[in-house]
Amino acid sequence: MKLSQGVEWGLHCTALVAQAPDGIAVSRRLLSEHYGLPEAYLAKHLQALVRAGVLTATPGPRGGFRLARPDEQITALEILEAIEGTAPAFLCQEIRQRGTGAVPPEDCTRPCGVSVVMAKADEAWRGSLASVTVADLVALVPSHTRKRNRARLTGEPTGDR
Template sequence: MSEGVEWAIHSCLNLAWVEPAEAVSAAQLAAFFALPAAYLNKQLQALVRAGILTSTSGPRGGFRLARDPDTISLLDVVTAIEGAQEAFRCQQLMKSRPGARKDIDYRKECLVSQAMRQADLAWRRTLADRTIGDIKTDVEKLDPDTPELTRSRLAELR
């Protein structure tokens, strides 16, 4: 998984603490964690295409969450950044072994492929079950000052 996923999740989390009418620029979000703005902007644009963020141009433009944080799963963010393909892609190595049959799709029959597909499904279910809102709530329980500190820091970066 690319670092862009981590950046995207943290950006969504920061945007969850911003007032709803407030937009935050890519430069502000990048400066918050000292990230390269151009590369972060690519991640943010992918989130816009996925319907997770909205963007407006202009001097007061920037990014906002397009949906309630409780409806944005971690899987939504991962899929927006990395795509929907499975992490493991069976190359059907079993077709090269002695006694292999040409008429069998080993992506379905191979026990290694089945185990990896099950692991991928479990991983996706876990990500689908956790939302930006869940993480927001957990962070606020650990450090109640985080929302205000985040808003203040983003305001300083304007």
């Protein structure tokens, strides 16, 4: 399975927005510069996160993005689904009913074994992502990096060259 780069961008950007002090909106420009991403393309992903209720957007010169809910209430699965959609990763094409080895339709009243295995794997994967919150992602960021990020988000000097 290959996910679009938008999933990585969405997870990182949401975690960065979560590091902003209360009341601070993080601009699209700051997000794109922080990660070296093309602003116009990032905008599409940020809007998907807004539509999904992960982020809120405020227009204007002091506008930007904030979390729509507390970071412990937003999951990695919500971000993935905002970017990629909710369709399962695997779609059975029922090839067991094709070709020279075709199984008759009356013998295909249940999903095939491949479909069952892939559905269970998809469920486990989504369950794992649903158990990880944005707060968990932020906690994985080293404390010195969180401190630097917070300074950048508030416009304070960071000590960077």
